[in-house]
Amino acid sequence: MHEAIEHAQAAGDLPLFEIPEVRVQPPNNPGFADYATPVAMQLGRLARKPPAEIAAIIVRHLPDAPFAGAAEVAGPGFINFRLSDDWLKQQVETIIAEGDDLCALQIGAGKRAQVEFVSANPTGPLHIGRTRGAVIGDSIARVLEAVGYRVEREYYFNNAGRQMEMLGRSLRARYLQALGQDAPLPEEGYAGEYLAEVAARLVAEVGDAWREADWPPFKEFAEKVIFEWIRASLLRLGVRHDVFFNENSLYEDGSVWRTLEALRQRGYIYDAPVWEGASEAERAQAAASGAANAAWFRSTALGDEKDRVLVKASGEPTYTLPDIAYHVNKMERGFDLLVNVLGADHGTQYKVVQRGLQALGYDPSRLHVIIHQMVRIYRGGALIKGSTRAGDVIPVDAVIDEVGADSVRYFLLARSANTDVEFDLDLAVAQNNENPVYYIQNAHVRCAGIFRMAEQRGFSDAGADLSLLGEPETTFLRQALRLGETLIYALEEMAPHQIAFFALETARLFHPMYDNVRVFHSEVPEDVARARLRFYRAAKVVFKRLLTLMGMSAPDVM
Template identity: 45%
Template sequence: MIRDDLISLIQQAALKAQATGDIPIFSLPDVVIERPKNPEHGDYSTNVAMQSARLAKMAPVKIAEALIAHFPAAAFIGKVDLAHPGFINFTLSDSWLAQQVAVIEAAPDSFGNSDAGQGRKAQVEFVSANPTGPLTIGHAWGAVLGDTIASLLTATGWDVTREYYFNNGGRQMRLLGESLRVRYLELLGQQNPIPQDGYQGDYLRWIAAALVAEHGDGLVEAGVDVFRNKAELSIFANIRATLARLGVDFDVYYNELDLYETGKINAAVQALSTSGYAYQKDGATWLRATDLGLKQDRVIIKSSGEPTYRMPDIAYHVDKLERGFEYIVDIFGADHHATWPDVLAGVRALGYDTSDIQVIIHQFITLLRDGQEVKMSTRRGEFVTIDALLDELTTPSIPGRDVMRFMLLTRSADSSMTFDIDLAVKESSENPVYYVQYGHARICAILRKAAEEGFSPGEYADGDLSLLVHPAELKLLRKMIAIPEIIADATAQLAPHQLSHYAQGLANDFHVFYHECKVVTAEPDERQLSLARLRLCAAARIVLARVLGLMGVTAPERM
């Protein structure tokens, strides 16, 4: 990447400046390369001279002057400037920029990728909803975040496993079975109240109707376990189908029950007790979390002998590490913010390093329809399912999946999300997904029109890139070649929303280029320029399709 190359060149310049005595001998601090907000300050900038002033006992400006004087020649650098009080600004070479079209053409499916992960094993756990009801819009955010992060990790050289963890035992599943039994008996004329904290959603009426159709009154005497199993099978089939509609496919579905059957939970509890990190109090087993840097100890085994949800999660994360994953990403909803520190503390207490376990907590989503907030409560059965919203978001121009995925990637996970349905289905530049996809479709239309007018792909594939000198062309090129850094940063920071922001910026720069530069002209003396611009368009299409692909969004050829 350009940033890495600049860091290397700055380090070389420092060694040369020290060898000539222009600056004293000292260890250069870590070089940080940033993009200036003001384009007049170049494409990249560093404050390393200011960071070195105390170490060198020298004015930042003098250090910067020495570094610039000894800066090695590099084809991609057009200009190196000093800006007070000691910034060094770098401007990319226009001719080098134009030639990057060929680099993009050479790697249409992988431009921007890296081998940072070096094939190491990574796991992304997301969604992980228990089979107690349909997936809702809240689950959708976690699904899109996780799937996109997994794609980013793959693009940066990791061997990625997408994993879904679920619990089909415990109190909530029993309540689900009891609630379904009530709905089943209700259809047979027996009226019973839904149990306290039971499930009210209409989806249980639909499952009950299917049971009546299949079994008649043959399940009247059946126990709760039968209804729990029937509910689980039906709901999980629906969950998988919903995820498929959203474009999410898991490699592993991990059942919490496996942790019990293999003895991993008991083994973890025993190990915590042996190490002194678990103790008995009031008939319960407690995790000595205060010895692990947390504010209070936590119950991990209730006095009834039933584990709290923390204990299986501790055992599950140990299992992840035992399976050889070197990088683990957990994506949870906001309701988990208080529990995950306890889980990681328990894993550390068992002797494992948790520094490579990253936890993302995404906030709640506020859904707007006709400018009004849509009220939701899963327990009361008042919620908007992913399936229903996908149907509502689908328009003649854009599939609902594209709209949902793109819109859910417009905000960082730690920000509140307001999902405006009216905006999401609007076919105008106000709608970011429409704007970006229209950019790709426009490029395709330009290339089709060019072919009709006698500009074949074979001809513009050899277009003279040195003719790309217009400011709008160069600005577009600058945006296009930024994708390696966007992918690297979005991966390192686990911030896939950067992709949507980049896509919008790229589409905007293309639209500006399109309006300022006539791509196809019939004038014979401008044919070579048309060929060069068509080649630029084709490369822009590659980059725009790449970023949309990472987001799991289609790149339409017509809209």
């Protein structure tokens, strides 16, 4: 397009002006065209001609391309394109040749990306909200891989601090209870049943030898077992992290304090009992309680509502300081692209980290954050709510047991990260046609079925003449080849749910066609059957690719 406009300008058909970005995209209504561009209307003012006339000029200057059929002007000035049918039919061979790398792109070739996701502290089993982050993170990682990046999946965790101490103390109580002792759970301890499970395992391993032990060994044992659980749950969903990054290492290598020092040198740190913008009442209260100095981050200088404490009066850093140090660490590791998947409940916290990076002279836009909204679980129409601490959360393992890993992945993926997910267990448990997972997977199963039949009959697709394919097949191919632009869009918008919608649309085109385009039928001549079989080999590749991109299985039978 760009070329055509330049060419038209060079030929004097259009006046000189700076050419804006040209969008070519499928129209809402596929009846109009395969691809269309409203560029002539955009140019109306710049070129001082009616859009329809501009469109006609551009069309005259369009370069030839093997895949394009005729371009035409329509409506108020749209330029419409059709893909050529011959070219589409030949794409069957391309699709088969590309196989599992179908529509792989080179956008990220030679570049490294890191995706940080899940990052749950090992205080309890993986629950559904974190699982949403797991699915989004792993799916965007798969998109990045598809467009050429080398991707590292990272999990950041903290196994020190007050929460982990509470975990150790809680397990200690459960352990003593398992030994028949009357030990109350600590206040604000972890009350979930799962710790009783951990305690039972501990008793099985050490008997009553730890009866007099303090909380630290209990913490370590709980951490070990819970991490095993979390990793196992993730693995069931096809999620595997390359790096588990321990917050503690940032203390060990001194980078936590170095980060504070760096901020201080840049004038972003001050020591005070209350922040500079505190109200009279807050000051009076602090003075009355004799509060000592804390180290404050002057984040208000970067647009924050209030300054944030980085080091408490006790001398301990808050969670925020190591978090900034961690992101500095990531910035320094030389990735070309950093992605961070967070739940909405961490959205505010993240902004402080972003300002920390900014204060240290980093460009915070190098770090792309996907913030996803909450998952609400319903059973029997009733909302199930709770916290890890209270222990009434459903571990995702139970959900996987009920509906299967593929369904969990699909349901958590097939929504924009910006919207809440209503996960209705009753609905998801019902394995009927309300579940789009089966609709998509069935497309793959049906392709596999054709090849089972072909094998039985000793029929091969070798030497197929693809020109015998018909209009339903080219319609399907037209859709399938949009995978490439779907990947680009998912990448640009950091919106992996696009893949889920694309897969459903593709299956939606497949099933009606399958009914009409039979391979083994008395009225289908052998050479047509051969071409169609070849076509279904490509279709099978398409669905395998789509399901794999979503981290789902591509079964041959269900």
